[in-house]
Amino acid sequence: MKHATPRPQRQRTRTGTGLKGAGLLGMATVMAGMAAGCGTQPAWAQDAPSVHPPLTPTRDVQVDYNVQPDGVDTPKTVRTWFAYNGGLMRIDSPQGMGETILNRMSRQVTIIINPQKVYSQLDARYGIRNPFLLDLSMTFVRKGTSIVAGIACTQWDVTTDQGNATACVTDDGVVLQEIGVDGDGLKGRLEATKVVYAPIPDSMFQPPEGYRKIDPPPPPGTPAAKAPKGG
Numbered sequence: 001m002k003h004a005t006p007r008p009q010r011q012r013t014r015t016g017t018g019l020k021g022a023g024l025l026g027m028a029t030v031m032a033g034m035a036a037g038c039g040t041q042p043a044w045a046q047d048a049p050s051v052h053p054p055l056t057p058t059r060d061v062q063v064d065y066n067v068q069p070d071g072v073d074t075p076k077t078v079r080t081w082f083a084y085n086g087g088l089m090r091i092d093s094p095q096g097m098g099e100t101i102l103n104r105m106s107r108q109v110t111i112i113i114n115p116q117k118v119y120s121q122l123d124a125r126y127g128i129r130n131p132f133l134l135d136l137s138m139t140f141v142r143k144g145t146s147i148v149a150g151i152a153c154t155q156w157d158v159t160t161d162q163g164n165a166t167a168c169v170t171d172d173g174v175v176l177q178e179i180g181v182d183g184d185g186l187k188g189r190l191e192a193t194k195v196v197y198a199p200i201p202d203s204m205f206q207p208p209e210g211y212r213k214i215d216p217p218p219p220p221g222t223p224a225a226k227a228p229k230g231g
């Protein structure tokens with residue numbers, strides 16, 4: 001895909017710190033948290049391990065996932081989009097309720113809420129939960145190979161301070177399957193059902209025309225402003 005700006009280089013500082021091990025498992029709660037409170041956590045620089053899979057997709061790709069935390073009977077379908085060598089990412093919530101757009105170049109997060117036709121933009125310099133990318137805080141051990149959604153991938157054992165998972169990652173950085181415990185201690189699985197490599201227009205990473213921009217809610221733990229008392 002040809003874009004107006006150069007693709008970014010990978011950065012050592014993570015853009016997100018939550019959902020690290022089996023990262024996609026908490027999608028439903030992450031989307032709800034972003035829409036309601038946009039919880040952020042500090043991002044820390046990490047030393048790269050000697051061996052790890054590609055941490056972001058290296059070309060434009062759309063991936064549909066089935067995401068199923070433990071205890072949930074029916075998996076949710078979540079669509080993701082990656083462009084600019086992983087520098088731009090879009091997550092579509094189930095049933096089209098909203099989208100989350102992460103711009104790792106500007107460190108900005110856009111939360112779109114479709115029923116109200118509004119969006120908010122947040123400064124992500126302190127990191128934000130990103131369940132769709134691996135990161136350098138994890139320890140990886142290469143295992144075997146597999147095929148998921150008709151595409152070959154390498155199996156990796158993934159260890160975080162919350163537990164263990166397995167992830168199957170393509171040579172160009174697409175996570176096709178993860179099973180185990182994520183960085184928040186949640187357990188479950190995800191699996192890609194459809195992968196499409198094709199140019200993605202820049203408009204996919206912008207709020208829709210006609211949507212109204214609103215101020216984001218305060219971060220969790222911030223005292224809410226008191227409403228004035230009526231006379």
